[in-house]
Amino acid sequence: MSAARAGGFFGVFFGVALLAGISGCSDGDPPAPITVYGGTAVDHGAALFHDPGVVATPLNSYSCSTCHEKSAGEAGEAILPGAPLAGATKRTSFWGGQEVDLLRSINHCLYYFMLSDTAWKADDVNARAMYAYLESLPSDSAAEQPAAFTIAYEVKDAPKGDGTRGGTLYANACANCHGQAHTGAGRLVVRAPILPEQTISEHPSPQYDDLDRRLVFVEKVRHGGFVGYGGEMPPFSVEKLSDQDLGDIIAFLGVP
Known part of the structure; x- marks a missing residue:
């Protein structure tokens, strides 16, 4: 194994998800999915955001909220790999500019991270509800800019640490x-x-x-x-x- 590597992140995966998670099986009992989607489309979307059952597979234990906070700073000290979602519907690109379509970004997530074989279509109830929820999140001009996301292609040893x-x-x-x-x-x-x-x-x-x-x-x-x-x-x-x-x-x- 060499001391440094370089690779094309998006050559392998041309536009990974705006809504990222990691798929897997829970060590204990799986979390109870939020299955009652009542109220408004925004209510429905909020439930989906927190629900591992957003994909129809028992292999997934993650929700969108596992890796994304709604607004910058909401997660407190937690360091989440995904961007805050407030302002996402106004952004012109996702994941370092490699994807320009919000729905495709979501579908990449559902497939690559949450093991779903079924892509959402624009007129699907879940897709419409998720969009309504994201659109409802308060944002400003800064939040609506594409999130900075720099991939360190070259793998080199980390400095001596504390x-x-x-x-x-x-x-x-x-x-x-x-x-x-x-x-x-x-x-x-x-x-x-x-x-x-x-x-x-x-x-x-x-x-x-x-x-x-x-x-x-x-x-x-x-x-x-x-x-x-x-x-x-x-x-x-x-x-x-x-x-x-x-x-x-x-x-x-x-x-x-």
Whole structure:
């Protein structure tokens, strides 16, 4: 494995979702889906936004809200990979300018991350309700601009980190899906590996040296399931996690 890689993120996936999630099976009982869609179209869309049952498969345990906040800052200290959704219906492009159609962006998400084989059509009840909900979210001119999303194509080692700071970053960016470090307690899906032990065991010596394994962690965070890597994890852009942030998380995990 080389110390640096470059790849075409959107050559593999030409326009991933505005509404991103990671598909998988829950460790415990799956969350009870919100199945009563009453009231207005906005009410219906809000329910869909929070409901893993938005796709008709038992394999999905994620909702749109797993990776997106409604408005910037609403998620508090949580670091979510997706953009805030207020203003989305006014944006001219999504995912770094690689997609220009909102419905296609949603359908990419439903397929690639939430394992749905059925794309929404513009006149579908769910599609119309989701649009109504997104349109209802208060926004301003800043929120209506395409969200900055820079992919670090080249995979390079993260700088030496601060494990104490990394623990806070892990809790805010990683623990929701992967659970507690070293045990996986509380992880949202069983397919999310226990960090770092499971990932290290899947990349053993002598096939992988210490640098190789560090790069595995960096690459997975930066590229998610794309640029030839695989899996269902969404990528974290440099706007979401800096190189130093990654170094701090790796230090917290105790990866050599």
